[in-house]
Amino acid sequence: MASSVGSVKGSSKELRDRLGDDARQRRGATNILDPREVQGDYDAGRLMTTTLDGEQRPITDADLAAFRRNARALGNRFKGGITPRQVIDLSLRKDRHRARTEIPTAVAAASRQAKDGALEVRFMTSSSPQSKRARHQVIVEFGEFAGLVANGGLSPRKAARELVRGRIRFDCDCEHHRYRRRYIATIGRYNAGRPETGYPKITNPSLSGVACKHVLRTMSEVEGGGSVQTFLARAIEKARGGGTAIQRTSQKAADRQAKKQDSRPMAANAQDTGDRDFDRARQALRRKSRATATKPKKTANGSKRAAALGGNANARDKLLAAAKELGISAEQAADIFKAAPKDKS
Numbered sequence: 001m002a003s004s005v006g007s008v009k010g011s012s013k014e015l016r017d018r019l020g021d022d023a024r025q026r027r028g029a030t031n032i033l034d035p036r037e038v039q040g041d042y043d044a045g046r047l048m049t050t051t052l053d054g055e056q057r058p059i060t061d062a063d064l065a066a067f068r069r070n071a072r073a074l075g076n077r078f079k080g081g082i083t084p085r086q087v088i089d090l091s092l093r094k095d096r097h098r099a100r101t102e103i104p105t106a107v108a109a110a111s112r113q114a115k116d117g118a119l120e121v122r123f124m125t126s127s128s129p130q131s132k133r134a135r136h137q138v139i140v141e142f143g144e145f146a147g148l149v150a151n152g153g154l155s156p157r158k159a160a161r162e163l164v165r166g167r168i169r170f171d172c173d174c175e176h177h178r179y180r181r182r183y184i185a186t187i188g189r190y191n192a193g194r195p196e197t198g199y200p201k202i203t204n205p206s207l208s209g210v211a212c213k214h215v216l217r218t219m220s221e222v223e224g225g226g227s228v229q230t231f232l233a234r235a236i237e238k239a240r241g242g243g244t245a246i247q248r249t250s251q252k253a254a255d256r257q258a259k260k261q262d263s264r265p266m267a268a269n270a271q272d273t274g275d276r277d278f279d280r281a282r283q284a285l286r287r288k289s290r291a292t293a294t295k296p297k298k299t300a301n302g303s304k305r306a307a308a309l310g311g312n313a314n315a316r317d318k319l320l321a322a323a324k325e326l327g328i329s330a331e332q333a334a335d336i337f338k339a340a341p342k343d344k345s
């Protein structure tokens, strides 16, 4: 069976061609609401329309004011850049659902170092049944790369784990990203492709969402996939060795990874909320809160039990003081209290 991400060979040219077509069409487009117009320099004679409140209708001054507000809020929201975790957390639930149910695979195909020192990784993802394309490609630029290459105190593996917790920029060659998300990425300054300055007045006037399903599927692999971690660690190792961070995944390795991901039962992974990525974040949170909340929780239980046992607040205070002195939990102290013979005096 052919890999669901297709041939590695020629994929770089394919992406270049697609992005070239995209840029050419953009240059020829006449229905673009540019930043000057959003600022108020808009000629009503252009008869542009928006779907801001559901129905498509001509743009008004009030709409332009709303667009300005939306863009400003967005810029503030992403002031500190964006991390893979935030891409997932801030995304729309329906986009995560699409990623989970429609895009089984995302494989790192190639890497190189960008001019500003970031590591640029090209991912190939499978496409959904309704897509015109057999696959899509996602570019992710990892902003902390140069710093982590220089930090020899961290092993390549550890550095790779740090890398995916840091700032990124991204781009996707799909139409969803092109028409609904690229403007947001541009305003948010986490756009890795050509900037899009035309306000999405019809496709996404409220500027909702962060990433398309291909980007989201890729982020879930960036965060949790062993193959991606190995790929990133190797790039760091290569760059530290004085070489370049240039890598290309072999067809065999790409097929192996895609097959492994393909065989994962997607629905079975999506327990609880039916939202795998969100569940993973919640699980991590729960683990964290277990690790830090153990003592207070026991104290609460212990104090309740102590109050029940002693029948008064005084007993509870004594117990808590004793527990604190002994360095044990109130729960343990309550057990000791319970086991001890009652003082009848």
Ligand SMILES: [Zn+2]
Residues within 6 Å of the ligand: 136, 172, 173, 174, 175, 176, 177, 212, 213, 214, 215
């Ligand atoms: Zn996409």
